[in-house]
Amino acid sequence: xxxxxxxxxxxxxxxxxxxxxxxxxxxxxxxxxxxxxxxxxxxxxxxxxxxxxxxxxxxxxxxxxxxxxxxxxxxxxxxxxxxxxxxxxxxxxxxxxxxxxxxxxxxxxxxxxxxxxxxxxxxxxxxxxxxxxxxxxxxxxxxxxxxxxxxxxxxxxxxxxxxxxxxxxxxxxxxxxxxxxxxxxxxxxxxxxxxxxxxxxxxxxxxxxxxxxxxxxxxxxxxxxxxxxxxxxxxxxxxxxxxxxxxxxxxxxxxxxxxxxxxxxxxxxxxxxxxxxxxxxxxxxxxxxxxxxxxxxxxxxxxxxxxxxxxxxxxxxxxxxxxxxxxxxxxxxxxxxxxxxxxxxxxxxxxxxxxxxxxxxxxxxxxxxxxxxxxxxxxxxxxxxxxxxxxxxxxxxxxxxxxxxxxxxxxxxxxxxxxxxxxxxxxxxxxxxxxxxxxxxxxxxxxxxxxxxxxxxxxxxxxxxxxxxxxxxxxxxxxxxxxxxxxxxxxxxxxxxxxxxxxxxxxxxxxxxxxxxxxxxxxxxxxxxxxxxxxxxxxxxxxxxxxxxxxxxxxxxxxxx
Numbered sequence: 371x372x373x374x375x376x377x378x379x380x381x382x383x384x385x386x387x388x389x390x391x392x393x394x395x396x397x398x399x400x401x402x403x404x405x406x407x408x409x410x411x412x413x414x415x416x417x418x419x420x421x422x423x424x425x426x427x428x429x430x431x432x433x434x435x436x437x438x439x440x441x442x443x444x445x446x447x448x449x450x451x452x453x454x455x456x457x458x459x460x461x462x463x464x465x466x467x468x469x470x471x472x473x474x475x476x477x478x479x480x481x482x483x484x485x486x487x488x489x490x491x492x493x494x495x496x497x498x499x500x501x502x503x504x505x506x507x508x509x510x511x512x513x514x515x516x517x518x519x520x521x522x523x524x525x526x527x528x529x530x531x532x533x534x535x536x537x538x539x540x541x542x543x544x545x546x547x548x549x550x551x552x553x554x555x556x557x558x559x560x561x562x563x564x565x566x567x568x569x570x571x572x573x574x575x576x577x578x579x580x581x582x583x584x585x586x587x588x589x590x591x592x593x594x595x596x597x598x599x600x601x602x603x604x605x606x607x608x609x610x611x612x613x614x615x616x617x618x619x620x621x622x623x624x625x626x627x628x629x630x631x632x633x634x635x636x637x638x639x640x641x642x643x644x645x646x647x648x649x650x651x652x653x654x655x656x657x658x659x660x661x662x663x664x665x666x667x668x669x670x671x672x673x674x675x676x677x678x679x680x681x682x683x684x685x686x687x688x689x690x691x692x693x694x695x696x697x698x699x700x701x702x703x704x705x706x707x708x709x710x711x712x713x714x715x716x717x718x719x720x721x722x723x724x725x726x727x728x729x730x731x732x733x734x735x736x737x738x739x740x741x742x743x744x745x746x747x748x749x750x751x752x753x754x755x756x757x758x759x760x761x762x763x764x765x766x767x768x769x770x771x772x773x774x775x776x777x778x779x780x781x782x783x784x785x786x787x788x789x790x791x792x793x794x795x796x797x798x799x800x801x802x803x804x805x806x807x808x809x810x811x812x813x814x815x816x817x818x819x820x821x822x823x824x825x826x827x828x829x830x831x832x833x834x835x836x837x838x839x840x841x842x843x844x845x846x847x848x849x850x851x852x853x854x855x856x857x858x859x860x861x862x863x864x865x866x867x868x869x870x871x872x873x874x875x876x877x878x879x880x881x882x883x884x885x886x887x888x889x890x891x892x893x894x895x896x897x898x899x900x901x902x903x904x905x906x907x908x909x910x911x912x913x914x915x916x917x918x919x920x921x922x923x924x925x926x927x928x929x930x931x
Contacts, residue, residue, distance in 0.1 A: 421460030437506030446844030464519025556603030684722030697747025800867030
């Protein structure tokens with residue numbers, strides 16, 4: 371029986387320790403310090419830590435070709451995240467495609483594809499209506515913050531890009547949070563975009579770019595620039611030392627993928643174990659450790675402007691439940707390492723790591739979208755943070771930060787900018803055994819648990835967050851499932867493998883999202899009849915599974931000790 375089907379009521383209260391049919395491999399005692407250490411207190415992340423990064427080329431199919439015809443599914447995908455945040459949802463539009471594209475002020479459509487033959491880059495022209503699309507989605511979903519890429523591939527296009535930035539500022543107002551100057555300039559030389567290009571060329575060009583942006587009024591006295599958005603060709607400390615640290619930057623940005631499939635599948639990019647090993651996350655995020663220290667000293671926030679599992683399109687494991695857990699783990703780890711935000715990246719149709727795909731690029735107004743497994747990791751992260759800001763620390767359970775054999779991980783999450791203990795995030799990456807986490811007496815009077823679940827690590831579709839699964843039209847289906855427990859004298863949280871639990875302490879549970887985040891229901895012109903038949907079939911299946919689940923639920927224990 372699938373674990374997520376057990377969570378069949380919106381609130382499940384259990385205070386007794388029930389017999390368990392699943393063998394717990396160990397019992398882990400949780401220590402949650404009353405306050406974070408003094409060095410961690412400044413590392414406050416805001417309640418929109420997780421953002422979404424989009425490649426430019428498919429944007430008109432994903433977000434619509436006009437303000438009046440924006441896919442209902444995308445509205446719901448974005449609203450599901452935005453509803454779980456007290457601050458505006460962060461949206462980045464960029465990537466290699468945008469960096470290799472040109473702004474045409476007279477273009478009457480949002481996008482015009484001019485070369486789709488590139489292996490990893492689809493070149494387009496784009497016009498002012500692209501910004502109108504951004505604004506249109508924001509009006510439908512709610513407040514957003516935008517991070518727009520400006521190309522540095524074509525120096526002769528800097529003036530046009532400055533005009534694009536100006537129009538975006540005028541249209542979006544304070545919802546335009548930053549302008550990202552260039553995308554992976556460290557690869558211009560090796561990719562043949564600008565032979566011989568190096569840091570010594572980059573810094574003077576950025577200075578010129580900033581002058582042009584200021585001259586047209588796209589930026590003012592307050593910093594708006596972000597970068598260098600490097601990947602893997604330059605040491606960022608060298609970029610800072612070359613003069614970037616003297617320029618008025620609002621954010622420093624990098625982007626990282628643990629592996630790539632640019633030369634085809636291999637042992638590394640198809641190894642699912644790598645992604646469910648917590649010890650691999652910190653090295654992945656700290657490849658620029660020296661530069662990160664300098665950024666902290668300069669007081670400029672660091673953003674992971676693009677991340678996902680396997681670059682150049684994903685591999686055969688990029689759409690599995692392993693990536694739901696990995697995205698959540700990466701986000702939490704990044705927060706503990708003083709990143710200010712992370713953006714999970716999505717691209718054109720049929721990229722395996724995508725967060726979502728329409729039925730086809732031409733049919734994006736229809737409801738039958740595919741939801742990718744990384745989207746569930748983003749949902750999890752959207753509820754980790756809360757208003758007032760959070761401090762996240764890695765608890766290093768069972769030496770999981772360095773132990774390659776560990777199948778668990780845990781984070782303590784402080785609310786109110788580190789003033790109060792708020793939540794715990796507990797991971798079980800194991801294939802079958804449940805893990806028992808003991809919470810000590812006095813930590814909380816009550817706890818509320820929400821689960822990220824799937825039948826196994828390879829699952830691609832039957833994934834749930836807090837009892838809900840994304841179905842047609844980007845709609846979360848099912849009742850929200852909370853596990854409520856008395857914990858005054860201590861309690862034990864059992865986390866089945868594989869899954870992750872978000873444990874809210876006392877009043878922190880009131881900050882979890884409750885309700886329906888759907889902004890666009892299924893309509894007749896979106897296949898209501900066929901959708902209705904599927905809903906009837908689904909309801910009948912859920913009824914049967916619910917009856918079975920009620921019996922099986924008693925075999926998994928959540929209770930005091």
